[in-house]
Amino acid sequence: MSDGRPDRGLYADERNPVQLEFAHHNRGKDMKDDYASFTKVKTKEEMRALRTEFRVTLVFIVAVMALSGLAVAYFW
Structure with missing residues (x-):
């Protein structure tokens, strides 16, 4: 993603705990973006x-x- 958020594949990846923490931190933003793209005309x-x-x-x-x-x- 261009705004500095980590890759979404990291939600299931437990190899790097720091990146996983950032991914969980940004999950709400990602869900909001997905909802906006799903409901757009x-x-x-x-x-x-x-x-x-x-x-x-x-x-x-x-x-x-x-x-x-x-x-x-x-x-x-």
């Missing part, structure tokens, strides 16, 4: 990309479930 292009990603994920899940059902029916 999206443009039409961003919404189109999100919808496309959702649809692809949904089709993938349905295909995996259908193939699993066919495999269970075949081997039953």
Whole structure:
């Protein structure tokens, strides 16, 4: 991050206790930044990309479930 906060991967890393302490100290700021970016108004292009990603994920899940059902029916 450009404002001097440590890397977010340090939240789970316990190798360097000083950096871990700074990461925990800045966790509230990071959460506030994440919330602000999550709730900001999206443009039409961003919404189109999100919808496309959702649809692809949904089709993938349905295909995996259908193939699993066919495999269970075949081997039953």
